[in-house]
Amino acid sequence: MLIDWPALSARCDHAGIPLRGGFHPRDDDGVPPAGDLPAGTLVLLGNAGPSMWRAFSRAREDAPDLALDDWTFAVVSALAAELGAAALFPFTGPPYWPFQRWAQRAEAVYPSPLGILIHPRFGLWHGYRAALVFPERLSLSPRDDLPSPCASCADRPCLRACPVAAFSPGNYDVAACVGHLGAQAGAACMTGGCLSRRACPVGQEHIYPEEQRRFHMRAFRALHAPAQRTRSST
Template identity: 80%
Template structure:
């Protein structure tokens, strides 16, 4: 018998990576097969608020150099083996799996003015770390189609908070952002997290811990080629 949604939710919680919704794939969704069988269900796993960070931090107590991607791969691969599913990740590639598109199929998330997906409850403080593909067509809970918070946001504080105006209706100026971080490594963006992201009023009760925000900002800066900030 296929695993039920409550049990699947509980297992993901115990593993430290919360369940983030799911859907039954169609031909145009680009979901890979579940082993030798066609995909019947895809479920997303990730973080919403600081809960996943706490699990990752506990794992790093005895291994301070443990990378988040390595921890994710280990935890989710073990979970997939237990459940008879196939694990896939957004950080393996190229080519990269369309996690942003899958997320919009799985739950009510929408593009924000910053280019990242916004959740009606968690705001900008969430992410997707892995997916499990099942051959079975699991029974999924009804999707809660709440509207995008950005649709009723008139002030758009996220577009005004960046100290170098890297975000605008025309897009994201990566060079300006990286240049600012390089010019002042002790800037608030690096020590407390992106000011534009923190300016969004949605999901303030689920904001990442300050340590978590610093970690992600360092990872973002380290992933960008140095020359991008010097052009």
């Protein structure tokens, strides 16, 4: 199925999981075939600001225990079947697909001092939830190669904001972060979201709503806390 970029973008917006850019794969990109055909185009889907959260929240009105990964898988799998594409996800595997590398091929995003990718417009308030691989070589939207906002940020407030100094250049102390989240002193991070992420001045108008920030912090702690408990008991 041939589809132009504006129509694809509108269809993804309607499904609640916005289009985040795309590229024509090279041999070294590690993009798998689209079914039985070589990959012609990879497009990334995800969130930028709170738009995806609104769609996910509506789905949870009828299923309060619905997991974000399950919702993403269902929505994107249906899109892939409709559009004649293959669906890939960062949370299934192995193999685990190189979504961070693909993101930097797809649009102007850059590693931040916190380790996550920063967008010149959305700051740290965005993410990648899935990819669609098309056998066709689709016409892509022109890429806006704005520079990294971190390159001109001398103060680095993100590194100073963490109460337990979990972030340093090239390092993220996950154990210190998770331990803080489990303590009473970590309530501000658990309820309002990571203080370091919130300290970044870029994209403040796109910050996630508080409910979404709490949701992600609970999910992060649940993922990492069991491993921390195992380490502390040995």
